[in-house]
Amino acid sequence: MDKKRLIIYPILFLATLAIATQGFTNIGLDGLLVPLLFTFAYFTIIFIIATVIKNNSIVDIGWGMGFVVGSWLTLLVTEDPTILSYVIVGFITVWGLRLSLRLLKRNYGKPEDFRYAQWREEWGDNVVLIAFFRVFMVQGIINFIVGSASYTVIKYNEFSFDAAHQYFVYAGLLIALIGLLFEVVGDEQLRQHISKKTGKLLQSGLWSVTRHPNYFGEILIWIGLYASGITLFFTGSVNPIYYILLAISPILMSTVLIKISTPLLEKNMEKYDEWEEYTQRVPMLFPWSK
Numbered sequence: 020m021d022k023k024r025l026i027i028y029p030i031l032f033l034a035t036l037a038i039a040t041q042g043f044t045n046i047g048l049d050g051l052l053v054p055l056l057f058t059f060a061y062f063t064i065i066f067i068i069a070t071v072i073k074n075n076s077i078v079d080i081g082w083g084m085g086f087v088v089g090s091w092l093t094l095l096v097t098e099d100p101t102i103l104s105y106v107i108v109g110f111i112t113v114w115g116l117r118l119s120l121r122l123l124k125r126n127y128g129k130p131e132d133f134r135y136a137q138w139r140e141e142w143g144d145n146v147v148l149i150a151f152f153r154v155f156m157v158q159g160i161i162n163f164i165v166g167s168a169s170y171t172v173i174k175y176n177e178f179s180f181d182a183a184h185q186y187f188v189y190a191g192l193l194i195a196l197i198g199l200l201f202e203v204v205g206d207e208q209l210r211q212h213i214s215k216k217t218g219k220l221l222q223s224g225l226w227s228v229t230r231h232p233n234y235f236g237e238i239l240i241w242i243g244l245y246a247s248g249i250t251l252f253f254t255g256s257v258n259p260i261y262y263i264l265l266a267i268s269p270i271l272m273s274t275v276l277i278k279i280s281t282p283l284l285e286k287n288m289e290k291y292d293e294w295e296e297y298t299q300r301v302p303m304l305f306p307w308s309k
Contacts, residue, residue, distance in 0.1 A: 028152055035160050038167050041261050051170050053096045054089040055163050061088045062159035066151055075139065075150050076132035078158055083118030085162040086111050086169075093170040103178035103188060107169055107244065110192075114199060114240065121206065161271065165241060168268035172248035175256040184253045191247030198239025201225060205232030220291040228306040230297070231284070234276045235304050241269040277304065 039055040040046045065081045090111040094100055126132075131139070135154070142149045178188060205225045212221040225232035245268055252259050281303060288294055302308040 031160055035163060038164060048096050051167060054092040054170050057092045058085055058089050058163045059159050061085055062155045066155040070147055074131045075154055076135040078154055080119055080122045080126060083115035086166045087115035089163060089166045089170055090173060093173045097174045101176055101178040103176045104173045107173050110195060111169060165268050165272045168245045168248060168265040171257060171265060175251060177254040177256055184250045187249045188247050191243045194246060195240045195243030198236040198243060201236030202233045220293045220297055222297055227301060230301050230303050231281055234281055238273045238276060241272045245269050
């Protein structure tokens with residue numbers, strides 16, 4: 020492991036710890052320290068399993084469940100959860116379980132994903148140590164940071180059906196629900212298309228308005244969940260500046276999807292004859308943006 024990363028990893032950990040403790044002011048059950056620690060423990064368990072079976076790509080299968088673990092642990096240490104707390108935990112549970120089970124079904128019995136296999140070869144005898152930090156702990160950090168805004172809403176919201184600002188919550192949850200529908204419907208349309216074995220590029224349904232409806236849906240989910248917590252500005256249950264900073268949650272997820280995941284997938288899609296015409300006609304992520 021190079022010296023640069025030996026400096027970067029402690030900085031990343033301290034930044035994540037600062038988010039979990041509201042700037043080191045809530046160290047204990049009053050902050051998000053419990054879901055943070057259990058997120059790290061969860062990814063460590065996946066690391067141990069991956070090391071035993073020599074397949075680091077199972078971390079992708081565990082990604083969605085990481086949010087389920089974080090949201091439930093947050094709920095368990097929340098003193099007076101509201102109906103909104105339960106709604107968000109339920110939403111994340113449905114989303115996370117679906118994602119992990121879908122990936123498990125798709126990848127069960129298959130060899131290690133080519134990306135992780137390539138890294139395994141590059142890292143050689145140091146693969147276990149390097150993979151622990153660069154794959155599992157980094158994913159744990161990203162997982163927690165993306166989920167931190169939702170965990171904050173679960174723990175600190177003071178939702179009431181009598182409050183005038185309740186409609187901000189409904190708007191945020193509606194955005195998240197639309198995102199989930201894009202993911203579910205897009206994935207199902209893709210599954211049906213693949214089962215037909217036409218060898219053609221899917222260009223109908225949601226895939227006719229965006230080249231990646233599932234990624235677009237995921238972006239909407241985290242924007243919506245963050246927006247559902249805007250009422251925290253009115254109740255004063257958390258520092259407004261802190262919640263503004265937690266906008267890093269949807270920003271980070273969107274950045275990963277737009278700058279990393281989508282380009283990697285699109286590179287693989289270039290093999291289709293219709294690809295160039297398809298990219299000219301259909302926007303990459305955001306529907307009707309052309």
